[in-house]
Amino acid sequence: MKSRLGNLRLYKFDVPSESDVGVMIISFGGVHLCERFQLTRCTGRGRGRGSKAGLSKSFVDSLHWSFMAQHRSNITNQIFDYIVSNFSFKDLDVVPPACPVLVFHFQIIGLSQYQVNENDITTLVLSTLRTRDSVLSVEDAIARLVPIVAPTTEIVDCYQSPELCPLCEKGYPKEDEIVHKTKCSHIFHATCISRYLLHTPRCPACSLELPPVDMRTLLFL
Template identity: 75%
Template sequence: MKSRLGNLRLYKFDVASESDVGVIIITYPSGLSVIEKIQLTRYTGRRRRRGSKAGLSKSFLDKVHWSFMEQQYSNIDNQISDYIVSNFCFKDLDIVPPACPVLVFHFHTRFSEQDHVPEDNITSIARAVLSTLRVRDSVLSVEDALTKCVPIAPPTTEIVDCYQGSELCCLCGKGYPKEDEIVHKTRCNHIFHATCISRYLLRTPQCPICSVHLPPVDIRTLLFS
């Protein structure tokens, strides 16, 4: 059964006892979730192996890829790369200062025939992060954790779940849905295939239709603001 990325949301979680930490949460259509803690700078930074994009290392995508492969998913890592490259730059995260907020990646997946992906439950996200971090210097309540779990809005493009339309993507000339492809909407409200717009923005950081400036945002500015 074909599957695809339904959504990808980022959060920052402020907790003084942790630094240089990322949390990956993968939610499957069955309701099953996989949660893993990672060292953030191991998978991000300026100097990475060939194949990395926007400072996010290939090993990060490999880690996520194998998690999805265990559930018989395919092509998800490419869709994740398209989304992140369109929105964020991780190139200056070789070193993070003490008490850097935890960066949370929440991946929603869906089968191709599903109508939509449910919205994130912030309480569930906070609980998952708390249980994964096992906070050392204090015992945070879920209520406290909710105030520390802050969504990071995608600054350039967002995933439009289950989009269908009569128009053609102006970058490839093909319609929607394209086989095994998800759709992105820019902040200026224009629709493109994810692969098309991510590749275009890597070369030219502006909307191909209205020329609005669409650069990826330095993730450090979002983590530390």
């Protein structure tokens, strides 16, 4: 069984001692890879070739490096299909001093599955930020970790159906492909719907508007 993206969750973590910080967590089985980065260096307009949805080439390169051992699984493309369908980071060039930490959690499914709950995510974030208990207790931190709900599509795990994808007219599952369900409950291959929404932000089945959300509006609410 090849590795694939099982879930991708974004969180905002309100911690007074940090600003302009992102945390990347990759979970595969019981192993977690964590990296801290400067948020505005990895987001915004004009970040060079290779940027996607406003995420810079350095962000793309970090993902490729993290998944080098899994390069045949096409995971990085699966990640960007999901991000492009749901979020835009193009206006995230500048953040205010009180900007919450943005957390990306990638859950990778392979030969073994291991569920990661939000308490685990909180502990990993605190460890990555090196935030001491004297600054923020674990109990307080759990309450400050707020999920950012994907507004347009969600990943559907292990989807099987005799129907065809309405966009490519190929069946499920397509090799190395995951499927997305839109908020209007229509199913497409992830690559098909993300490419379609890039130029036409409407559901191809029912014409419901499905634009990606500006990440600034979600972080600074």
